[in-house]
């Protein structure tokens with residue numbers, strides 16, 4: 001029988017720097033009242049100059065591995081869902097793989113905007129169900145503050161930086177990820193995009209002058225789309241897991257706008273307090289919002305082992321999706337992990353490999 005993909009570890013990392021609505025009102029023509037009433041956001045976290053998508057992802061990953069008591073060397077797969085990767089290539093996931101010393105893991109990025117974490121969770125769970133992968137690390141990580149036009153009040157009020165990670169491990173007992181729905185509609189690709197810097201509009205002086213390297217968004221249309229699809233995807237995923245909405249202990253939605261979450265709860269006919277909401281403190285952290293909210297829900301006692309939980313999100317693409325899981329927790333009997341040591345070993349190992357590669361190149365050079 002196929003093993004189930006259990007969620008055995010979780011961790012989050014957010015920058016210390018807080019940007020409040022009052023701070024934003026000093027930069028653009030907006031107010032705390034407008035932002036709070038229209039979005040539910042009070043403040044968001046902004047990465048320091050030293051922090052990047054990979055550094056936040058690494059911090060969250062090490063916490064998740066510590067929780068799962070899993071040595072990174074035992075990981076088979078790392079997926080980083082992100083819309084703000086460090087580079088077009090190499091994948092941010094490879095940078096994380098190197099920094100944590102996951103020397104056996106295949107690593108790649110997945111780009112499905114804010115729905116990315118749900119897609120990544122499903123792909124990792126399917127790899128575990130197939131039997132090829134025993135343990136996987138799924139990360140949602142963003143530094144969207146670097147893609148935001150700080151002169152555009154339509155977008156700069158919404159986004160924040162952060163990362164969240166889950167460890168998935170195989171076990172024959174029913175639990176973990178039970179079902180998932182993944183959907184997309186590219187006809188809405190113009191509603192939310194970063195048009196510059198890709199192969200369609202390579203970076204030029206003109207693209208930079210036009211601001212095409214910033215997030216462009218048709219907010220109202222994204223809003224309408226989001227309220228339509230959140231309930232649909234949730235209900236389909238719940239049915240596929242052979243559960244009913246009454247069975248679901250908690251819904252962890254993508255934290256984009258409080259009014260979207262309220263509208264989705266109404267369509268699902270569930271009380272709003274069944275949804276976990278922390279948008280007030282972090283804004284929209286895109287692929288990181290669901291794992292960050294899940295970490296906080298566990299910490300606040302809202303999500304406990306055995307609880308059926310729904311993760312549901314939407315984003316650019318357009319993409320949307322939902323996943324149903326039975327929350328597990330660390331497998332019993334495993335020894336505590338040592339994340340600080342893993343970080344140091346990984347750094348030494350990486351330096352040594354770089355040095356060996358240089359020596360290798362020297363010999364190749366001398367052969368010519």
Ligand code: ACO
Pocket residue numbers: 029030031034035038039113114115153154157192217219220221222223226256257284286314315316
């Ligand atoms: N402060 C003050 N006024 C503002 C601001 C602001 N920050 N932003 C817009 N306004 C003004 C507008 O100019 C407009 O004025 P007008 O009527 O004179 O033209 C008025 O407020 C109303 O604007 P709307 O766009 O209708 O405001 P709305 O209530 O729709 O809220 C918002 C805008 C918050 C962007 C909302 O549409 C929304 O949340 N949409 C979804 C966006 C989203 O979730 N994006 C992320 C998707 S996930 C991903 O993939 C990254």
